[in-house]
Amino acid sequence: MTNKITLHHGDGGVKTNALINEVFLKYYGANMDVSLSDAFIFDVKTSKLAYTTDSFVVQPLFFRGGDIGKLAVCGTLNDLATAGAKPYYLSASFMIEEGFDIDVLCKIAQSMGDVCKENGVKIVTGDTKVVEKGSVDGLFINTSGIGVVAESFAPSKIEPEDEIIITGTIAEHGTAILLDRYDLEIETNITSDCCALSHLITDLDKVLPYIKLMKDPTRGGVATVLNEIATNVGYNVELIENRIPMNPQIKAINDILGIDPFYLACEGRMILVVKNGFGKRVLQKLRKLRGYENAQSIGRFTNDYQKTVYLKTSIGGKRVMPSLEGQMVPRIC
């Protein structure tokens, strides 16, 4: 196979099949009956399923801590996790620019295969399109996913005093993308937090009944996601600034850049809304898990109806954190 993608790789003929076999099947190592069927058939026992989709247009394709492939699979696994679901099957669809390097494509497919393997999930259906040079910026990936919802997951109405927990330090993915995209010469060991959170569904099984909502703070960051929730449930949110876990380097870098990290994406964190009184228990469970040592209770819903997110600052002030209006960093996922 030549080492560049040509339009012929997208024509549905001989070269498309070669690409599927020599790149995707090889590096995914997954169960795909691509040759005869355009759809994958599977048996389901009576259960609740979750279904989600996301397209990934991140730039650059490789960043500190991950690449578009890892991000695509993790993103979809995490969206399933927000529904209390363990991943079952994934789809993967590629839109590739003519001239794209096939070796790079292999690396990306390998990243996807790796995350799938670690999480016991298979890519079972896919698609490849190739467009002329200039018609897409390198590579976009769409993943969709089907998961099985845990029986113990019982989302319920959020009420005042319900607690808000975050599973780790914030703003690392957004900052990593900023550093790599604009080639900022800042010395730091910050990497993206990009990772799959699927295991939480199993690891938190016993406390899942107390978790009223899970949501991963990706685009728009923690502030935007909490605004969405506040708007939906009709109460205010009160966050305690000095409880919000943040790597000091993240704070320093964003101070220099004049960017508010509360609006920068995480790609490996989850916000949990926990029934009033059960936060401590959930937090204890979380902190015992490797990589969750920084999980923290960061605030609560209050008995006010402005649907507003407030931050109690470390110097005793109180400031409104509106939803994101205006792109902070485009194409972070």
Place this chain on the structure above:
Amino acid sequence: MTNKITLHHGDGGVKTNALINEVFLKYYGANMDVSLSDAFIFDVKTSKLAYTTDSFVVQPLFFRGGDIGKLAVCGTLNDLATAGAKPYYLSASFMIEEGFDIDVLCKIAQSMGDVCKENGVKIVTGDTKVVEKGSVDGLFINTSGIGVVAESFAPSKIEPEDEIIITGTIAEHGTAILLDRYDLEIETNITSDCCALSHLITDLDKVLPYIKLMKDPTRGGVATVLNEIATNVGYNVELIENRIPMNPQIKAINDILGIDPFYLACEGRMILVVKNGFGKRVLQKLRKLRGYENAQSIGRFTNDYQKTVYLKTSIGGKRVMPSLEGQMVPRIC
């Protein structure tokens, strides 16, 4: 809302929500709990499900007989149909160029909603990304779908003498795209055959047990799809040229352009492989359906092992029809 897409529409904040509410929810008219959950949860009774994905990069976005939205939904419904599945739920994900016209986006969403309505299927999960001007050619759409496989669908091993049926005239989608993309000044009433074939699963229910394989001849056309099947099953295919249904205008236009219509995409036709002896029965059923009057038995598998597709020409010759090697018309779907 301004009438052009800006990067802010993709930032996950206020404008993304406005876009979801004012375009997608409005025109789909579907059940989407987009505000709080990133995944859709549904109950399944014990059954076989089918799962598929496709991305659409067609150019132009509007063509005689359809648009990218109609094509995206029909394409995924038809892929589900190849697995004997009635559609259940769809996902829809948009990758949009900054500056794209929101009124055009509404028209496309409307097309998608219309096909969904006609086929009793809902878009239940979605995603919107916006990239800078020049980073994508207008709009790409990914759709994925979940369907319920009909109990009577029993694909089985293809054998020599099994019959090959096509549900209608060929090459109309590919020709329509050619005419519109290159603004060829040819007077014709040809339109794309783009349509959903989901109803076939119900309408052919009684003869489904005799259907060994269904496959829609999209990219690469009838010739490429039959080559794929021949390669997989290990037998030759013999097609009878003068049985293959083709609108005379399609033949004339492709003669002028020097293009072989056997390699041009259909987007509303299905190839059926039927157990030897049952072709007539299936054909009778098909021809009674509106829009299927031109269904035809076009050939059979033979007891030869070169995995080759032969065409018995109208003048008594026999020519090999290899799989497509080299793009005929790029970006037809």
